Amino acid sequence: MAILIGVAACTGGKPYVFIPNEFNRASANFGKPVTDRNNVTICYAKGATTPGEINALAKAECSRFGKTAAFKRQTLAQCPISTPIAAVYSCNATKTATPYDPFSSFLLNDQIKK
Numbered sequence: 236m237a238i239l240i241g242v243a244a245c246t247g248g249k250p251y252v253f254i255p256n257e258f259n260r261a262s263a264n265f266g267k268p269v270t271d272r273n274n275v276t277i278c279y280a281k282g283a284t285t286p287g288e289i290n291a292l293a294k295a296e297c298s299r300f301g302k303t304a305a306f307k308r309q310t311l312a313q314c315p316i317s318t319p320i321a322a323v324y325s326c327n328a329t330k331t332a333t334p335y336d337p338f339s340s341f342l343l344n345d346q347i348k349k
Contacts, residue, residue, distance in 0.1 A: 247282075248318060250284045250288055251277070251278055251279075251318070252296050273325065274325050275324050276324075278313070279314075283318075297324065297326035302326035303326070303328075304326060306323075306324050307324060
C-alpha cells in the first residue's frame, strides 16, 4: 500500500490552480467566480510537470487580475496526494515576477517539520 501511495505521489496529474473549499457547498464563495486574488497555489506532482508549467499557470492566474506572480514557498500541507506539492505565489501589482524551480529547491526534512 505504501508503495502505491509513493508511486501515485510521483506520477500525479497535470498542475492546476488550487481553490480552497471549491466543492464545499457551505462556503460563502461556493459557485462564485474569483474576483480578485492576492495569492495563488499551484498543486503539482514533481514527476508529472516542469517548472515552466508551474510558473506559467501562476503567471496566467495572477494576470487575470492585472498582477504578476512572485514565488513565496512550497508546502506539502494543502494539495491532495495525486498532486501533493503546493507552490504558493503572491499576486503583486508590480511588473516583475520571480520564477520558481521546484526541482532545485525541493523541501528538505527540516523544512517539512515547520
